[in-house]
Amino acid sequence: MTPFLLAFFLAASPAELTPGKIQTGGELRFAVPSEPKALHPLQVTDESSELVRYLISGSLVRLNRVTQKIEPELAESWKVTDSGLQITFQLRKGLKFSDGAPFDAADVIFTINKLMDKSLVSPIAESFRPAVGSVITKAIGPNVVSVRFPVYVAGMERLFSGLSILSSRSPLKEAAGLGPFMVAESKAGAHIRLAKNPNYWRKDASGRQMPYLDAIRIEFLKNRDIELLRFQKGEFDFVSNIEPEAYEKLKANPTVTALDLGASLDTQQIWFNQTPAAPIGAHKKEWFTSQSFRLAISETINRKDMARVVYHGYGVPAVGPVSPGNSFWYASKLKPAEFQPQAALARLQKDGFKMFGDQLKDKQGNAVEFTIVTNAGNKVRERLAAMIQADLRQIGIKVTVAAMDFPSLIERIMRTFNYEACLLGLVNLDLDPSSQSNVWLSSGSSHAWNPNQKTPASPWEAEIDKLMRQQGSEVDPNKRKASFDRVQEIAAQQTPIIYLINKHTLVATSPKLKNLKPAILSPHMVWNIEELYFAEGAQRAAK
Amino acid sequence: MGIIPVLSVMLNVDYSGKGRVLNGVCLDLAPGEILGLVGQSGSGKSTLALSILRLLSFKGGSDSGSILFRGNELLGASEKQMRKLRGNQISLVLQSPLASLNPSMRIGRQLFEAWGAHSNENGAATIMETLRQVNLPTDEAFLNRYPRQLSVGLAQRVLIAMAVLHRPAVLLADEPTSALDALTQASILDLFRKVNREYGTAMLFVSHDLLAVASLCHRIAILHEGQIVETGTPREIFETPRHEYTRTLVNAIPTLRFETPERVQV
Amino acid sequence: MKRLPEILLAVLVLVMLCAPWLAPNGYEKQSRDFIAVGPTKDFLLGTDALGRDRFARLLFGSRLSLLLAPAAAAVSVFLAAVIGALAAFSGKRLESAIIFFSDVALSLPWLFLLLTIRGAMPLDIRPEVSIVITFLVLGLLGWAGPARIVRAGVRLILKSDYIFQAKAMGIAPSRTFFRYILPNIKPLLIAQFWISLPVFILSEANLGALGLSVSEPMPSWGNLLKELESQTSALEHPLANWQLLAPIVLLVAVVSLLQLSQQRLKGSS
């Protein structure tokens, strides 16, 4: 690298993203892979809708994506009382919705009552609907609201960070928002345009009205290659979740700033079907329910190679369900499974497996072979599958990869259970383990390897059930962590799910965009949207 | 012969699939002369006509030798030069008159088009005069007809009219009467004679019909296996045929005999 | 020199048959220390994202596609010929029935049939078998469009003198159909064949997004061509990785050579 280029790279390091002289105006442009399916803030189920919701509505508290701490937003302060059953919010005074309607306690009550409607399908609504009893919301004053849950909810204030407050009075109903922006124009299948909310409550330290940007234009673009091409042409101001191959090429481009934010919360994982009712051979069920078999498979997969080959080094071998990017909940004691095919083979041989030539057979003489199903069209996953295939071949296991489209895959893994092993990725949006209880409780419908159990099928699943309930009823965060650490430990020993890789969050931005605080948590680039501004002279005119 | 021939040909033609079709064919056509070219079907007669017009590529053949028209070599001539000659100095009449007319164009327009190809002047007078010469009606209704509304005989007359519009020096007629009935054939042959007489057009009359050729032509050339085996006046050909093949041809002409064939006893 | 197309084709086929010897790396061996490298002595066309020898993958993939795509094209053209000719040749009633079904067939989302067939196959089916079935179904489904064109062609032929002559000679309709009609729509069928050949190869690649194409680690022309899509991503000059263009060059070459030799055959007959 020439000294000149080097200097350029140094100049474009994250330090450059911190503010200089603040400029207002301009239109921010970027792309999301799909069209928002719901613009009603309480009915959000998909990522794009969630992003738009975040930009156009306000919540009582906000999660700081960098510090991963809850911060005041519409509520100045809050207090959890009654051993964690009740939370009381002190609301900011004099706030207005985008259409000028006033904001007070009545709006909060209105919003939470709306959530109780059973026909609302959205994770946020469901988390407010307890299985027994009901949530009671009371106005203690015009600007004080208390919410009481019938059962203990761990980390209660966290729930409110994703809850958009609706107006009880505005004639625009849910279209009136408290966020920094509001929907100005929406073209089906093409783009959505947000304009600055003139009534946005936040002002900066010097008393200037936020947000600094005039408008945001979000295009719907599934094709990442085209997104990157247009980003490099300056038509988009940033790209997030870049694939490693593209990231390396962007890094070589001096006109953009490419950033590696470290391990994300997302995981890639593989699990074996342990459902008793599964229409697969009895001998295969026997392998899949055997701990040493699962462990052996896990030890034969070369995660370091995966990180190096598939992720070009922008990925870390995964330890368990929690990524190192989750600073509080990560179980730092645990280590990723060692790559030791010979030890794995020895482990299998102890169980009566034998090598015949280059083919491993179990004690009944069945050749050890299985099929991994995964979703088609995902380059990364198809490569991971091919690597697993090659790795397991070394100890005489023949793996077939069956890629299929998503609906077919879901039907197999959630309905018919007609599969042997499945390779999938999981996008985690929430830091708190409570959001994963459906995965870890044996009665959960997302208990991937054997869902909806009446009673736990094994002692270790029973223990996990107990620990998950424990962490859910504990108030002290450190005690909660101890319980969940134990869950992670059992998961590592039993490996019902073989965690493979936590990929890095890779982003790139135009150097003209200032005040960015990119985070591994979504919305990675715009979580502090009100603070973003363009460098002098770089504002794009809002049309 | 002291006269300079208007057309002088020495030609070899090969087809990519069939091999050599014409092998050193030599022909001279004097001004105002009608030369008949007789041979079996497939002996390369039509090929010769196409070659003279330099349209052989149309059928996928390649030629070598020499074609002198008024002393100019045509084999090396450019497409542009050739286009000036075609229909103007050398014209062509084909065997199947109905297929040779553009089915989607009115007769009148086709005539005017043929005129306009080589002249910027108003050709109406010439066209009407020529139509009269070939005994065709000159009214609007006729000119507005489509080829499918004509009989074969009328169509052939239209074609001949078209061919002589520019009073060409040479007319190549490729089996122009084979598709016609006896009466029409006779009248078309008359027409050729008339055209030859009125305009002094030299003609290469290609046919397999020795009788028709003999009645029309000043000289006859016999083509056999890609070569001209014999040339002579009709009288010479009929009375003193020299070549074996010519004799076979002449002997094959049926003579009229009015014998009642014997009835077969059943 | 006239036999050049055939000679080149024969050489290509020979090279592909010798794939196991010419490309000792094999199509699935992952050289994980040589990821996506350019052409070298060991890897004539470089390696792919998993360190697999592209040259080997091209050779082995060609074997598969060169066999299956023409087969699928032949199946669809054959069906189109029989159905289209039958429509034109048979009575009014059968003709309108056939036209009706071809219209329906042209508007159906056949993707779902492919998905269903794939879903009904056992999971551990060998990739070779599943891809053969996919191509076969593609071929079976491709009749409707060409059948219309064939029908139009046959109707023209039916007006010709030699069909009239055949009728006049009292030749049976079935014989007229097979001896007089089918042979004479050959140019039409051949044109259709050349169009559908690359189309089938490409549709195999496009079906990959639904998991209906050949599965890892088997190569096919389809998934090799697919590799081009992400790489040309304009982040680089499209010719920066020229070795990626090899499958396209080979495909165009094979299709054109086949066409040339067929044209020559036609010319000499």
Add this chain to the structure above:
Amino acid sequence: MAFLRTLGRVALVVLVGGLLAHALIVFAPGYSADERELDPGLTAETREAMLKEKSQDSRLISSYSRFLLGLSHGDFGTSRSLGRPVRELLSDRLPTTLTTIGKAVVLGWLLGLSLALVCCFKTGSPIESAGIMTSNLLLCVPAAVLALLLLIWVDSRATAAVWVVALALTPRVFRYSYNLLRQSYDSPHILLAKAKGLGPLRILFHHVLPPAAGQLIALAGVSVSLGLSASIPAEVILDVPGIGQLAWQAALSRDLPLLVSLTFFVALVGTTANAMSDHLVEQEASS
């Protein structure tokens, strides 16, 4: 009368096509699955509700007649994956796709026909081989590659989509029109036109094209259907908000009302184009 019969046939094709499409979709694997199910945040109750909604459709005839009933009121149903009325979705996206196909058909024909003409003028020369090679190349390059290459030069995705569809049509137009023109050029009246000394352009426009016009128009009808099917990959790759992109999304999410409506649309356009071309061919034949 003939018009009414054609209309009836088109209607029948659309109805039967819709029913078969309905059956194909409902019996395809993954029909009852929903991507949202993977979300661990959903409660069992919600799951049940989502399942119930879809299982109704597996009773084929009753649900199809329900759909048709809605249709008779101009109601195409509501898209399951996008949560909006299908009619709205179609009317939003129809103009985009129709413009794309319209422009692409014209462009594809210009390119294909001129390539065919160049090859006809230069039969036997290397130019003819080059023309055939070009058309082969266009057939062999995947649409996605073409799209990405185009985007390097063309800024607008809509324009790029037009080119992708046009370049997909070009080799097909070329193949058929080339055959047709070669045939036309081989007929005796062309020979005579040449013998008249007419220029190549005059021969082309007055003697070659008019007799071939009927068949070319028939091909033009078919090319509308071809363009429609080529627009699906083009719109998907280039993210152009048209019918093609919608169809792909609908297929991936097994969106029954949307897919059946789209089948209706494709059947309608395709059958109408075919009927029109049939009509023209018939006219040509009888004239």
